[in-house]
Amino acid sequence: MTKAKAEILARLERRSAVAAELPSLSGDWTQYADPVAQFHQTAISVSARVTIAEGRAACTPLVEQLECMKTADVVCSCAAEVDIGSLVLNSVGDPHDLETLDVFIAKGKIGVAENGAIWVDDENIAHRVALFLTQHLVLVIESDKILNNLHEAYSSGIMDFSQFGCWISGPSKTADIEQALVIGAHGARTLDIIIVHQE
Amino acid sequence: MSSSHKRHPTLAKRFVADRDRAHWHDESLWFMREKRDLQAHGLPEWEELRMRASQIKKHTISNLPKYLLQFEKQATALGATVHWACDAEEHNQIVLSLLQSHAVKRVVKSKSMLTEECHLNPFLEQQGIEVVDTDLGERIVQLRNEAPSHIVMPAIHIRKEEVGELFAAKLGTEPGATDPTYLTAAARQHLRKNFLRADAGITGVNFAVAETGGFVVCTNEGNADLGVSLPKLHIACMGLEKIIPRVADLGVFLRLLARSATGQPITTYSSHFSGPIHGGKLHIVLLDNGRANITQDDDFREALNCIRCGACMNTCPVYRRTGGHSYSATVPGPIGSVLNPLKSPSQHASLPFACSLCGSCSDVCPVKIPLHHQLYQLRSELKLQGNIKKIKSLQMWFTGLLFRRPVLYRLAGWTARWSVRCFGKLTVFRWLSVWGRQRDLPVAPRQTFRRWHKRNRSTDGDSHD
Numbered sequence: 001m002t003k004a005k006a007e008i009l010a011r012l013e014r015r016s017a018v019a020a021e022l023p024s025l026s027g028d029w030t031q032y033a034d035p036v037a038q039f040h041q042t043a044i045s046v047s048a049r050v051t052i053a054e055g056r057a058a059c060t061p062l063v064e065q066l067e068c069m070k071t072a073d074v075v076c077s078c079a080a081e082v083d084i085g086s087l088v089l090n091s092v093g094d095p096h097d098l099e100t101l102d103v104f105i106a107k108g109k110i111g112v113a114e115n116g117a118i119w120v121d122d123e124n125i126a127h128r129v130a131l132f133l134t135q136h137l138v139l140v141i142e143s144d145k146i147l148n149n150l151h152e153a154y155s156s157g158i159m160d161f162s163q164f165g166c167w168i169s170g171p172s173k174t175a176d177i178e179q180a181l182v183i184g185a186h187g188a189r190t191l192d193i194i195i196v197h198q199e
Numbered sequence: 200m201s202s203s204h205k206r207h208p209t210l211a212k213r214f215v216a217d218r219d220r221a222h223w224h225d226e227s228l229w230f231m232r233e234k235r236d237l238q239a240h241g242l243p244e245w246e247e248l249r250m251r252a253s254q255i256k257k258h259t260i261s262n263l264p265k266y267l268l269q270f271e272k273q274a275t276a277l278g279a280t281v282h283w284a285c286d287a288e289e290h291n292q293i294v295l296s297l298l299q300s301h302a303v304k305r306v307v308k309s310k311s312m313l314t315e316e317c318h319l320n321p322f323l324e325q326q327g328i329e330v331v332d333t334d335l336g337e338r339i340v341q342l343r344n345e346a347p348s349h350i351v352m353p354a355i356h357i358r359k360e361e362v363g364e365l366f367a368a369k370l371g372t373e374p375g376a377t378d379p380t381y382l383t384a385a386a387r388q389h390l391r392k393n394f395l396r397a398d399a400g401i402t403g404v405n406f407a408v409a410e411t412g413g414f415v416v417c418t419n420e421g422n423a424d425l426g427v428s429l430p431k432l433h434i435a436c437m438g439l440e441k442i443i444p445r446v447a448d449l450g451v452f453l454r455l456l457a458r459s460a461t462g463q464p465i466t467t468y469s470s471h472f473s474g475p476i477h478g479g480k481l482h483i484v485l486l487d488n489g490r491a492n493i494t495q496d497d498d499f500r501e502a503l504n505c506i507r508c509g510a511c512m513n514t515c516p517v518y519r520r521t522g523g524h525s526y527s528a529t530v531p532g533p534i535g536s537v538l539n540p541l542k543s544p545s546q547h548a549s550l551p552f553a554c555s556l557c558g559s560c561s562d563v564c565p566v567k568i569p570l571h572h573q574l575y576q577l578r579s580e581l582k583l584q585g586n587i588k589k590i591k592s593l594q595m596w597f598t599g600l601l602f603r604r605p606v607l608y609r610l611a612g613w614t615a616r617w618s619v620r621c622f623g624k625l626t627v628f629r630w631l632s633v634w635g636r637q638r639d640l641p642v643a644p645r646q647t648f649r650r651w652h653k654r655n656r657s658t659d660g661d662s663h664d
Contacts, residue, residue: 004487005283008439011491012264018500020257025447027251029244042464095429096395114242114454115464128476129428132421132468133394150450150465161411161446162277164476167453167469172421175461176336176352178359179227180379185335186390187421187468 025155031148035113036195039146042116046170047183048191055199056081059140063105066192068136072102078125079107079140081196095127104134104188110153111146111195112167118193119153121165128164132172137188139168142196206549208633211521224356225519231352232513234462235563242454251451253567256504259442260494266409266442267485273412277474279481287317290486294319294401294434295326297482301432303328303398307390309416309423310334311403312350312507313436313486316529319401330401331393333422335386342369348523350530351460351509356522390422400427404437405456405506407483408446413473414483415449417456417466424470431479435472439490440503452506455565459508489542498576502537504566511560511570517553526550533560533570540577548586551577612647619643 032038040050051066053059059081063069076087082105092098106125108118118139122128131137147153159165172187183189215221239245259266271281284290298306306323308314308330320330320341332341336353340346342365347353354362359377366372372385402423407414414435416423427433443452457463475481493503512518512532523531528539528547536550551574560570581587582595601608620643 002283004285004289007285008283008485008487008491009264009267011487012267012439012494014495018257018261018497020261021254022258022444023251023254025251025445025450027244027247030242046464046467099391099395112465117465117469127428129425132424132428150453151447154447154450159446161408161413161471162473164473165471166424167465168467169463169465169469170467172419172467174335174383174420176334176339176354177362177379177382179230179352179355180359182380182383184387185383185420185422186333186387186394186425 025151027151029149029151030114032113035146035148036143038113038148039111039116040195042113043170043193044116046116047173048116048170048193050193050195053081053140053194053196056196059194059196060084062194063138063192066103066138068103068138068190068192072136074100075103075105076101076130076134077105078130079105079138081107081140081194082138089126089130092127095129095133098127098130098133101130101134103136103138104130105138105140106131108139108141108168109145109158110156111141111193112148112150112153113146114149115167115169117167117169119159119165119167121160121163123160123163131166131168132187134188136190136192137168137171138192138194140194140196142198144198146195205527207521207525207527207553208549210527211525211553214522214525215520220358221520221522223358224522227355228513228519231461232510232563235459235510235513236462238458238462238464239563242458248451248455249565249567252455252506252565253501253504255443255448255451256566257501259444260440260500260503263439263442263491263494266444267439269409270407270412270442271485273409274407274414274474274483275412277412279412279474279483282482282484284484284486284488286488287486290317290436290484290488291319291322293484294436295323295328297432297434298323298328298399299326301399301480303432305329305331305393305397306399306401307331307333307393307397307422307426307430308401309403309418309426310337310353311401311436312347312529313403313438314401315347316488317436317486319436331390331397333390333393333420333426334418335383335390335420335422338386338390339365346524346529348531349509349512350507356524391425394425394429397426397430399430399432399434401434401436402427404435404441404483406443406449406452407437407441408444408449409442410445411473413446413471414441415453415469415471417453417469419461419463419467421468424468427472428476431476432482433472433475433479434482434484436484436486438486438488440505456506456508459510459563459565493538493541496541499537499541499573501568502534502541502573504568505534505538506566508565510563510565514559514563516555516557516559521553526553533574534568537568537570537573537577540581544581544584544586548581551575551581552587552591609649616643616647
């Protein structure tokens with residue numbers, strides 16, 4: 001044990017702990033009549049664009065038609081549903097080479113109706129920086145993976161806390177200059193969400 | 200830090216001298232408060248969430264040794280290295296030696312109030328390491344050689360015209376350009392270059408989870424993720440109080456944080472780091488710097504509940520009208536007026552008095568810190584420690600005397616009414632009394648309430664008279 005650690009623990013333990021119970025996390029949290037519709041609406045309110053795909057097969061053509069694809073040169077997809085792109089992420093050795101990435105497509109594991117956020121982890125993404133360095137991001141989410149709120153998400157068993165994961169809600173933004181909202185700070189300048197309804 | 204001894208009223212005088220700017224600042228922050236209200240009122244369970252958050256924090260702070268050790272064990276199992284630092288100096292030395300052992304020349308840093316508290320940037324720069332702050336607001340204040348004036352919106356005190364001038368000089372933007380979209384795009388290009396050439400990334404920590412050994416960093420810009428996903432070295436700096444017990448507790452805190460801070464349902468990015476990036480290194484520095492002492496204090500322990508959302512600043516009538524720099528502290532506003540005097544009472548003794556005790560801060564605090572009660576309590580502690588000005592002590596003593604002696608009180612009231620009638624505004628001694636400088640006097644009434652009551656309402660004569 002380092003000297004600092006011993007000293008800090010001694011400072012903290014000078015007196016016994018004050019009794020304060022750790023509360024349960026179950027509660028009467030808001031449920032939406034239609035979580036998918038709520039998610040759709042919230043995602044738009046945080047400046048994402050939402051497209052509905054009827055079935056997995058519909059995803060690729062829908063992505064091809066997105067506004068961000070029109071001028072894109074370097075496209076990469078890590079989502080099994082979307083079979084397009086010139087770049088295979090696994091074949092990239094140095095993540096700095098992703099500087100020129102125009103569109104990156106990834107699969108989200110959970111969507112949250114109350115805040116429009118999508119959980120993405122790096123299980124199938126060799127370089128997680130692709131999520132942030134790309135100019136435009138496309139996230140694919142299955143409609144039955146859309147939950148009401150974060151409490152449901154954290155207790156769903158879907159999230160794996162042994163690897164990197166991130167809630168992404170909308171494109172990157174800032175309001176640091178006179179509180180004027182500017183979309184496209186350092187991360188992706190646009191976010192397209194494809195909600196996939198099961199066949 | 201000579202300015203750190205300046206008192207709030209002295210520093211605020213500069214800010215309020217520019218009436219237009221002070222008014223604009225006030226309105227900008229009130230706008231954030233209104234956005235926060237919309238989000239808070241939109242959730243029926245808001246009060247329940249605040250309650251749970253407060254209970255989780257109280258429990259954690261009371262059991263910190265257990266949770267810190269659990270966090271260290273779990274983070275180590277994920278492949279991270281945990282360091283402990285008693286004070287700012289030790290913290291900075293740890294960061295420096297990590298950077299030096301990895302031969303780092305260029306660092307990108309996302310927003311971290313803790314590294315501001317430790318004055319890490321100037322320390323590293325003295326050692327020849329380039330540090331670039333990557334949050335847009337922080338980059339603006341860094342280029343101006345200033346400290347942030349708000350913990351969430353560091354450049355809230357700066358006009359877009361000033362940002363335009365700054366960027367024209369430093370980043371080569373069009374002179375005279377003031378459009379926030381254009382200026383942000385220029386900063387994006389400038390900072391992307393820095394992300395791509397950085398040798399290491401430093402981040403703060405919003406929440407560290409004892410159960411998993413992971414931690415969460417929240418940004419809207421994506422700068423933390425870019426900063427630590429390209430280089431192979433990530434150093435995360437956190438205060439002891441950032442620990443939460445369970446990963447599912449994040450459900451409560453992430454619902455509260457951005458809603459309270461900026462009126463968003465959640466920040467754009469809430470990144471959960473679990474061990475180092477593939478092939479890289481992750482070091483976590485746990486800093487005490489006065490926090491452990493606060494855990495021992497029954498009156499002020501709850502100040503450590505703070506999740507740094509800034510809602511208390513946005514609502515505070517004094518902060519809004521005097522600006523963050525008037526506090527001369529890394530964390531300004533109501534929570535800063537509690538934390539700073541607890542750490543160094545003689546330096547920050549004026550802060551608990553920069554408060555009207557309106558209680559709005561306590562009402563908006565997502566973790567239910569009784570801020571205005573603590574500010575009130577701190578005033579008497581500072582008095583007992585001899586940390587307030589003699590003249591203020593004397594005034595307090597005299598006022599106390601007046602309120603204890605009804606005869607003296609009535610005599611003083613009579614004298615005041617008489618002198619206001621006879622001498623008018625001269626009574627407030629404008630050149631002597633700070634209080635009188637911005638105030639006018641009411642017309643003195645002919646009779647007192649006491650006399651009126653005696654004549655009109657009293658049934659059994661005035662037994663108290």
